Amino acid sequence: MLTNVAALVYDGVAPFELGVLCETFALDRSDEGVPVLDFAVCGPVVGRVATSVGFSINVEHGLDRLAEADLVAIPAVPRSAVVLPGVMEALLAAYERGARILSVCSGAFVLGEAGLLDGRECTTHWRYTDELARRFPEALVVPEVLYVDSGQIITSAGTAAGIDASLHVWRQEYGAAVASTIARRMVVPPQRDGGQAQFVTRQVVDCQAETLGAVLAWAVENLSEPLDVDTMARQAHMSPRTFARRFRDETGTTPHAWVTAQRLQLAEEMLERTDNSIDQIAADVGFGNAATLRHHFTRARGVSPQVYRRQFAC
Structure with a gap:
């Protein structure tokens, strides 16, 4: 420790x-x-x-x-x-x-x-x-x-x-x-994944209405829903190709990597603060099932969700 x-x-x-x-x-x-x-x-x-x-x-x-x-x-x-x-x-x-x-x-x-x-x-x-x-x-x-x-x-x-x-x-x-x-x-973001690019064309926190700020905020509030490129592009009123390119320019990462990171962060918080089952947490954060959550969580954090909960549950 x-x-x-x-x-x-x-x-x-x-x-x-x-x-x-x-x-x-x-x-x-x-x-x-x-x-x-x-x-x-x-x-x-x-x-x-x-x-x-x-x-x-x-x-x-x-x-x-x-x-x-x-x-x-x-x-x-x-x-x-x-x-x-x-x-x-x-x-x-x-x-x-x-x-x-x-x-x-x-x-x-x-x-x-x-x-x-x-x-x-x-x-x-x-x-x-x-x-x-x-x-x-x-x-x-x-x-x-x-x-x-x-x-x-x-x-x-x-x-x-x-x-x-x-x-x-x-x-x-x-x-x-x-x-x-x-x-x-x-007053900084709670987590930026280490693999994210060091510099981006425009900082996400400075996004105006015509850029991706609104769709990112929407995605965070809807992590339990399917959030593929097509879905997010429709929310942003862009073609999938334009959206993917703009997303990379503004965030320094891909839509899939960004959504996965947001889901993992929410999963961490739920593992610490709730008694919900792993299956329920997986559904609530958008991974669908416990096996998918375990795969992404263990790959990103080096421990399983169960081990993480034992270590950090409030």
């Missing part, structure tokens, strides 16, 4: 990406039932550490703080910076004892230097994926996705994707209700 988080920083750290980690893991939200984590910022230098934008922060903990962390989080740092040996040793020691490691944006390059991306799917900001693949040829770089969960190692793209990956960790450790509570406080 996640209880202790250490953010690893050194000169040139990006303050916004560090702020993402502080916002998602350090704030006390116990008034809404969110567990309070032991969070600390640490680095090879105790004291003044320069950020990438002209001001400094005070780091109170050295690298020994990594030894007690369940999760080591690395915000964006200079890709060209030499990673000091002490950092490597502490990072590898944390990995060897089983700590999970999360990188945001260019923090993936630190993992590459440590050899932790070899033979592992990973990502970084879309501007740097080619460089990551070139510098670490043994890494299996997945370009343009929001984040990649490779088990013990989680790599994410730019700033917003760091939020998505952090919420993904919360969801895995404490369930959808806790992750949704944190997302609501941060």
Whole structure:
């Protein structure tokens, strides 16, 4: 269970990406039932550490703080910076004892230097994926996705994707209700699937009446109904081909993948908050039957609906 988080920083750290980690893991939200984590910022230098934008922060903990962390989080740092040996040793020691490691944006390059991306799917900001693949040829770089969960190692793209990956960790450790509570406080979507594209032509939240905002809202309210491309296209008053193309442009994913993700999210919430049978939940969220729900749920979450309910039921 996640209880202790250490953010690893050194000169040139990006303050916004560090702020993402502080916002998602350090704030006390116990008034809404969110567990309070032991969070600390640490680095090879105790004291003044320069950020990438002209001001400094005070780091109170050295690298020994990594030894007690369940999760080591690395915000964006200079890709060209030499990673000091002490950092490597502490990072590898944390990995060897089983700590999970999360990188945001260019923090993936630190993992590459440590050899932790070899033979592992990973990502970084879309501007740097080619460089990551070139510098670490043994890494299996997945370009343009929001984040990649490779088990013990989680790599994410730019700033917003760091939020998505952090919420993904919360969801895995404490369930959808806790992750949704944190997302609501941060005023961000409760879940964007890691395979979604990093950048889209137009953000869904900014959709005007003539775009897809209305049909997406309608789909969320009608997940129990058939939601194939033809049905959604009719609701949007478009041809199926035009709708599918517009959908990809505006959301960065396909209609089928988006609908499946919405159904899984609702299934998680119902597994946590209700005593409904798996068959009933499958019907309510639009999967039709328990077997189909189990297939999609286990593939996406790594556990069956029954196991998920035992772990996270309120």
